[in-house]
Amino acid sequence: MKIITVANRKGGTGKTTTAYNLAFSLALKNKLVCLVDLDSQGNLSLISKVDAISLEEFKNCEIKKINDKIDILPFTKDFPILENEINSLLDRNNYLRDNIITKIDDARTYDYVIIDTSPGMNILNINAFFASDEAAIIVNSDYFSLSGLRQLIGVINQVQGMNTKLDYKIILNNFIKGRKYFDSLEPILKSFEKYTDIKIPSRQAFIENSSLSKPTIDLEDVYTEYEKMCAVLS
């Protein structure tokens, strides 16, 4: 079971959209996937048409079914309470790994767990890095998006000191071909060792499909990039 955390300190870069579409891309390859919604805003649960659960239900790992290949552990509005509880533990970093991921592992023989995180850097997001094999960092082609990137990589590097299996990849989302300013951004992106050259195109269909609870991988140029993502993250 491979565990992937989708992350960026910034909101709106496409973390939730990527987690959702990656799950469907892996399902097309006959993989069994469990999504985990770690954001108390619950966008991933909303797209997946599942309701919020209570903190107790989250702790008991009450997984819901999206389709034959994809399940989800929905969000709880009480993540801030859970964060306080985790912060008072002696081992603050491995709550998710030892209490939630273990239960997901027992529930079904998943090939992948994909964790969608909230913006910012709270203890749940740190826990996600501690539990993961991969972090998929979703950036946009703008300077603001890149500004927090170095800091996020710094955090991941620190976690790697303790969770040695953790690797990460930088993935570009919302890419618009032919934009002049990208010429000046691309060398910066390419200077990062873990830049993948995966560019998910900007498509209106992502916005429309999220309210229809549909993935957007039926668009050929989108699916090409998601196939690359499946390959680099597997």
Ligand SMILES: Nc1ncnc2c1ncn2[C@@H]1O[C@H](COP(=O)(O)OP(=O)(O)O)[C@@H](O)[C@H]1O
């Ligand atoms: N490649 C894309 N092209 C067009 N719109 C996108 C794309 N990726 C995400 N979006 C839209 O951008 C908004 C923010 O995406 P979301 O996945 O919720 O970001 P985050 O989880 O990082 O906050 C949503 O309305 C989503 O539909």
Ligand SMILES: [Mg+2]
């Ligand atoms: Mg989100």
